Amino acid sequence: MLMILCMPSKPTEPHNNFNSYNTNKPMPVISKNNNNNASSSVPKLFLFFTFLSILSLAFFFFPTTTITTTTIAHPSLSLQSSLEPTINVYVADLPRSLNYGLLDRYWAFSPSDSRLGSDSDRGIRSSNLGIKTLEIPPYPENPLIKQYSAEYWILGDLMTPPQHRTGSFAKRVFDPRNAHVIFVPFFATLSAEMQLGMAKGAFRKKVGNEDYKRQRQVIDFLKKTESWKRSGGRDHVFVLTDPVAMWHVKDEISPAILLVVDFGGWYRHDSKSSNCSSTDTDMIQHTQVSVLKDVIVPYTHLLPRLHLSENKERHNILYFKGAKHRRRGGLIREKLWDLLVNESGVIMEEGFPNATGREQSIRGMRASEFCLHPAGDTPTSCRLFDAIQSLCIPVIISDNIELPFEGMVDYLEFSVFVAVSDALKPSWLVNHLKSFSKEQKDRFRQNMAQVQPIFVYDNGHPGGIGPIPLDGAVNHIWKKVHQKLPMIKEAIIREKRKPPGVSVPRRCHCT
Numbered sequence: 001m002l003m004i005l006c007m008p009s010k011p012t013e014p015h016n017n018f019n020s021y022n023t024n025k026p027m028p029v030i031s032k033n034n035n036n037n038a039s040s041s042v043p044k045l046f047l048f049f050t051f052l053s054i055l056s057l058a059f060f061f062f063p064t065t066t067i068t069t070t071t072i073a074h075p076s077l078s079l080q081s082s083l084e085p086t087i088n089v090y091v092a093d094l095p096r097s098l099n100y101g102l103l104d105r106y107w108a109f110s111p112s113d114s115r116l117g118s119d120s121d122r123g124i125r126s127s128n129l130g131i132k133t134l135e136i137p138p139y140p141e142n143p144l145i146k147q148y149s150a151e152y153w154i155l156g157d158l159m160t161p162p163q164h165r166t167g168s169f170a171k172r173v174f175d176p177r178n179a180h181v182i183f184v185p186f187f188a189t190l191s192a193e194m195q196l197g198m199a200k201g202a203f204r205k206k207v208g209n210e211d212y213k214r215q216r217q218v219i220d221f222l223k224k225t226e227s228w229k230r231s232g233g234r235d236h237v238f239v240l241t242d243p244v245a246m247w248h249v250k251d252e253i254s255p256a257i258l259l260v261v262d263f264g265g266w267y268r269h270d271s272k273s274s275n276c277s278s279t280d281t282d283m284i285q286h287t288q289v290s291v292l293k294d295v296i297v298p299y300t301h302l303l304p305r306l307h308l309s310e311n312k313e314r315h316n317i318l319y320f321k322g323a324k325h326r327r328r329g330g331l332i333r334e335k336l337w338d339l340l341v342n343e344s345g346v347i348m349e350e351g352f353p354n355a356t357g358r359e360q361s362i363r364g365m366r367a368s369e370f371c372l373h374p375a376g377d378t379p380t381s382c383r384l385f386d387a388i389q390s391l392c393i394p395v396i397i398s399d400n401i402e403l404p405f406e407g408m409v410d411y412l413e414f415s416v417f418v419a420v421s422d423a424l425k426p427s428w429l430v431n432h433l434k435s436f437s438k439e440q441k442d443r444f445r446q447n448m449a450q451v452q453p454i455f456v457y458d459n460g461h462p463g464g465i466g467p468i469p470l471d472g473a474v475n476h477i478w479k480k481v482h483q484k485l486p487m488i489k490e491a492i493i494r495e496k497r498k499p500p501g502v503s504v505p506r507r508c509h510c511t
Helices: 002-006 020-024 038-061 065-073 100-108 119-127 129-133 150-159 188-202 210-223 226-231 247-253 267-273 328-340 355-366 383-389 428-434 438-455 473-496
Strands: 087-091 170-172 181-183 236-240 257-260 316-321 346-349 368-374 393-397 416-418
Touching: 087 150, 087 473, 100 188, 150 170, 150 181, 150 188, 150 236, 150 473, 170 473, 181 473, 188 210, 188 236, 210 226, 210 247, 226 236, 257 473, 316 328, 316 355, 316 428, 328 346, 328 368, 328 428, 346 355, 355 368, 355 383, 368 383, 383 393, 383 438, 393 438, 416 428, 438 473
Parallel strands: 087 170, 087 181, 181 236, 236 257, 316 346, 316 368, 368 393, 393 416
Antiparallel strands: none
16 A cells, blocks of 8 residues: 555646646656666665655645645745646737827827826937837836836737747637637727827817727727627726726726726715615625726836845935825825924925936935835825835825735735824824834845836836746736636626516625
8 A cells, every 4th residue: 555655646737837848858767877786776666665655654644734834924925836727818809099009199299298298208209210110119108107008018918929928827819709808908098198198178078089989989899799798898808007097988897807006096986876885885796896806906117126135225214205285085195294294214205207206216215214105196106116116115004905916915024004093193103114123124125025026017028029027917917817707707697697677786886
């Protein structure tokens, strides 16, 4: 029986292993000593099989719980396993004018509006005359637009030839019937930003609004497809990194899987359109934004990565740069500003993310132990991801915030969370931050350095066409979508079995 336990079995080939090409390599030779005579080899074989038998019994009676515990304790360090399945993605056949064609139009502009005419983009327009002939133009460097560039990098990965996509968690399929999800390649954020830059006054109107025409074109096209009819759009994926993206058709796409930076652009809309009560909190429907079906994605960081080996002594306790006055939930920012602006070791700078502001932010974040992250117009901003890339410990002032890749990343390992009520007490926040020891702050930065790549979209290839890093933002987004699939499938089946004429009452997502 012992010999049966220790006999080596044929290794099982992992399902959908990205590195399956390695399985064709010849098996390694266990012993290379072919000069030993038969009499000397027998004891060695006996000892070898005896050792394997003991090892097998040890595994049988003493499970390897230590290894499992270590993996669970550090989810942020567990990136891509070769045993993970892929997610099959079909790219909806939208015209080029709704994605890369929008970039053609953007680079053809000579705008004066600050949203479209930043110094960095003016430089690209003037120095790169051949940009108009590129099949896939670059995404704008204008920080107001670049922070929302997830749509560009996700599509770039899907457009990459299959032989260069061996590291991608998403497998592109060319028959929608073979797909788990349908990706909608509409640059919704760029469309919205271009409208805001060209004719802001028409943004909330339908007449004279080019962005609305594009939104309508997308929805009208999708609703005619068999894929949409089959699922009601529930298995379709939209990238909506700007809270105002696809604003006019929110009701029509709300059953879909939405990739959003937070839910801040949806709460007020939903609370007005449905009589929300406390009894609805555990009855979230697929007609509302929800962590059950939607995915929180990171903003694109605007500051360069600081490696742990490059970290230098930090002289400031706390740093913040941004607009003092915000709307809605961001009103707390003004109160915090007044409390902190005169505190010793605290730097509060008001500024715009132009070229000068960028350099100030780099210096400020790299010279400070902690970086303040209060809510703006919505709960999150790209400032959090700039802080992570700068190894500046984020101080998140929020009672209710959704963060990217929860469950994959443990933010407590490198961030400080503070209740709004505590933050608004005079001197409380600074005294709290001073209580952290050097060892604690060093550990925060070490953990932060481990997760920096997870929040990076740029794969270093022109147009985003090329292999992506295994541990980057695009792969982690598709992993989160993959986690939603059982709920999406259940919702589709439940919808199909409803008798004709029966509708589910609309409920809001209260938090």
